[in-house]
Amino acid sequence: MKKIPALQFLLALASAPIYAAPFVVSDPYPTSGPQPTEFVISVSGTQTPIVIPPTATPQGAILKWDVATVNGSKTITAKARNPWGESAATPPFTFTAGTPATPSGIGLSAQ
Numbered sequence: 001m002k003k004i005p006a007l008q009f010l011l012a013l014a015s016a017p018i019y020a021a022p023f024v025v026s027d028p029y030p031t032s033g034p035q036p037t038e039f040v041i042s043v044s045g046t047q048t049p050i051v052i053p054p055t056a057t058p059q060g061a062i063l064k065w066d067v068a069t070v071n072g073s074k075t076i077t078a079k080a081r082n083p084w085g086e087s088a089a090t091p092p093f094t095f096t097a098g099t100p101a102t103p104s105g106i107g108l109s110a111q
Helices: 005-015
Strands: 023-025 038-043 050-052 055-057 060-062 064-066 072-082 093-097
Antiparallel strands (some): 038 072, 055 060, 072 093
16 A cells, blocks of 8 residues: 555644634725724723734735734724824724633533
8 A cells, every 4th residue: 555645744734733813803905095004902901002014915904913912801992004194993892812711511412
């Protein structure tokens, strides 16, 4: 029987855990209009806003912020900036980040 190294690699890759961080994202800015040069994100419980550059996509610039380092219940707002000024803040967005609780009610089921 002939072994296929690529298949073994794919099987090993498929069995490995996948880690991905959650992101806060926005709709793209139309390429025909003014583009942001940065985004200003305010996070509840912090005094200093987070300033990040836009992420380029074929559809236009977007806000893409990795929230992997955030823990607990947070409320955020974001603004877009360019050399001509700053947008109004978004409506508040609330989310809870963190490790899930231990599963409870573990047992067997007939289904």
